[in-house]
């Protein structure tokens with residue numbers, strides 16, 4: 001009889017997920033990870049994640065290595081490139097929320113945790129001296145203002161790993177690029193406040209008090225009074241920029257075109273309108 005066993009029984013041996021043992025020989029199995037809906041071919045193999053490399057990957061690896069050097073524990077480690085030319089990253093233990101969002105991802109504690117995690121990331125990345133030849137997926141935009149650091153630029157729920165209901169790690173640095181702290185803050189708020197038309201929000205976030213959540217996030221991140229008055233103008237610029245950036249990406253085809261056809265551009269426009277309609281109230285809450 002062939003002895004065969006899935007080494008998968010809950011958290012105790014989750015690091016063995018994806019490893020099959022035949023006659024004592026470990027065979028690594030690729031488990032597809034589809035949570036992000038953008039990059040095709042992301043898989044988990046044991047304690048690692050394999051993702052296709054792109055022109056920006058070496059810049060991202062430089063960034064992740066810096067984070068490791070300064071002891072930032074909220075990002076995957078770069079472990080190399082595998083035989084199929086894919087980047088090998090460490091698995092960040094926990095769970096990245098999917099849609100519909102689970103209850104733990106919409107709590108005030110989660111919002112505070114994301115703000116603290118982003119702040120810690122910004123502190124860790126601030127000392128990174130970007131190599132001159134670094135090639136990011138998207139270069140800095142003049143709309144962001146002079147770059148202060150390399151932002152994550154895509155802190156969506158799917159890109160935050162939670163453990164025990166607390167945000168502990170950022171993943172998916174594909175859109176990282178030199179930008180301002182404020183740009184990274186408003187990009188995060190777009191998804192977590194969220195700055196979105198109620199019709200486009202996850203059902204658990206439909207009726208939340210966005211003004212209050214903006215304030216809670218800014219308090220936790222540590223934005224002072226003057227800087228928080230910059231949040232709404234930065235969000236206004238960001239919408240303009242992301243509409244154009246997304247349309248450009250969609251024109252190249254692939255996953256971005258799919259997202260565009262599923263209405264991503266319309267959602268940005270509706271969010272812009274919602275922001276303008278609610279500007280005074282949100283501004284008053286931020287002040």
Ligand SMILES: Nc1ncnc2c1ncn2[C@@H]1O[C@H](COP(=O)(O)OP(=O)(O)O)[C@@H](O)[C@H]1O
Nearest residue numbers: 033035036037038039076090091092096158172
């Ligand atoms: N290093 C990692 N640690 C833990 N989970 C990961 C890691 N990388 C990816 N994942 C999981 O796989 C999903 C898709 O990966 P991601 O890199 O975000 O791809 P995409 O570019 O499609 O958004 C994530 O939402 C998350 O659930």
Ligand SMILES: [Mg+2]
Nearest residue numbers: 036158159172
């Ligand atoms: Mg992702």
